[in-house]
Amino acid sequence: MKLSMHAMSVDVFTHALGSLSAFLEKGQAHATQKKFEPAVLLASRLAPDMFPLTRQVQLACDLAKNSIARLVGQEPPRFPDTETSFEELHARIARTIDYLKSVPASALEGAETRDLKVPTRGETLEFKGLAFLQHWAIPNVFFHVTTAYLILRHNGVELGKRDFLGNPR
Amino acid sequence: MKLSMHAMSVDVFTHALGSLSAFLEKGQAHATQKKFEPAVLLASRLAPDMFPLTRQVQLACDLAKNSIARLVGQEPPRFPDTETSFEELHARIARTIDYLKSVPASALEGAETRDLKVPTRGETLEFKGLAFLQHWAIPNVFFHVTTAYLILRHNGVELGKRDFLGNPR
Numbered sequence: 001m002k003l004s005m006h007a008m009s010v011d012v013f014t015h016a017l018g019s020l021s022a023f024l025e026k027g028q029a030h031a032t033q034k035k036f037e038p039a040v041l042l043a044s045r046l047a048p049d050m051f052p053l054t055r056q057v058q059l060a061c062d063l064a065k066n067s068i069a070r071l072v073g074q075e076p077p078r079f080p081d082t083e084t085s086f087e088e089l090h091a092r093i094a095r096t097i098d099y100l101k102s103v104p105a106s107a108l109e110g111a112e113t114r115d116l117k118v119p120t121r122g123e124t125l126e127f128k129g130l131a132f133l134q135h136w137a138i139p140n141v142f143f144h145v146t147t148a149y150l151i152l153r154h155n156g157v158e159l160g161k162r163d164f165l166g167n168p169r
Numbered sequence: 170m171k172l173s174m175h176a177m178s179v180d181v182f183t184h185a186l187g188s189l190s191a192f193l194e195k196g197q198a199h200a201t202q203k204k205f206e207p208a209v210l211l212a213s214r215l216a217p218d219m220f221p222l223t224r225q226v227q228l229a230c231d232l233a234k235n236s237i238a239r240l241v242g243q244e245p246p247r248f249p250d251t252e253t254s255f256e257e258l259h260a261r262i263a264r265t266i267d268y269l270k271s272v273p274a275s276a277l278e279g280a281e282t283r284d285l286k287v288p289t290r291g292e293t294l295e296f297k298g299l300a301f302l303q304h305w306a307i308p309n310v311f312f313h314v315t316t317a318y319l320i321l322r323h324n325g326v327e328l329g330k331r332d333f334l335g336n337p338r
Binding site for chain 1: 171172173174176177180181184185215216219281294296299300301303304305307308309311312315316318319322323325330333334335337
């Protein structure tokens, strides 16, 4: 066995998005059980100038999908940001995972040495593929998955670290 | 260049802990500027049954340090959980980074195929080194770094994604 870019990107993101989907279900079940509108959770945020839950989920998906597309030099599929329900967010996560799984390991071979340009609001960042994965893609995906988890936790949804990690083996 | 376990663990965690240290400084500066006790931030949490900021920082350090030690088959250095100030937390992060940097890339070669046992509260988890890194060590470290960031953000500290990511290149 050799460590591959695929194992450290597609596999890691697919697993994290699977956990995200599973703990979102617990959020929705919590709303049903407590008899409040699930949309209340979707609009919740941890600071007035942070994005709410819906956007955190969209961003987790987009950062996973767009990062993989960048690493393989593809144009990523674009998903409109129109979700207004847990069901629609689950569908977006599923579409994202489908895209990730469509990328074969061979397409990511050697991606660690590729030169990548990442346009951000302020400037265009230039990376080698490895640094992009280490210090941009992985931290960003986990940032938004963790934020989604914490918005639910902050609102009283009963979740534990196991829900965040999923089944790690 | 070949993708290495060292690049995907020691490098990733060292960078994330460096960002953690830098945004904690902004938290402390915020307290000074707003004239409240920095310890208020250290005791803040996002849910009554979650750990406060101090413990999140301790856990980020321990998960980085202990994960690397597990991967190389060493006994990790133990740090007592006695920090009561930002200064002491910075010192813990610095000690953790020193340990991470003391592990040579050669010690992690082949760690992806090692059989690891991770005792948790409920049971002992068994992993291959690769799955341990993908689905345990990386998610756990970023969970606690992100939670530390969000506790500060939730308390009005002016931070942006750039503070979380550090200088990604």
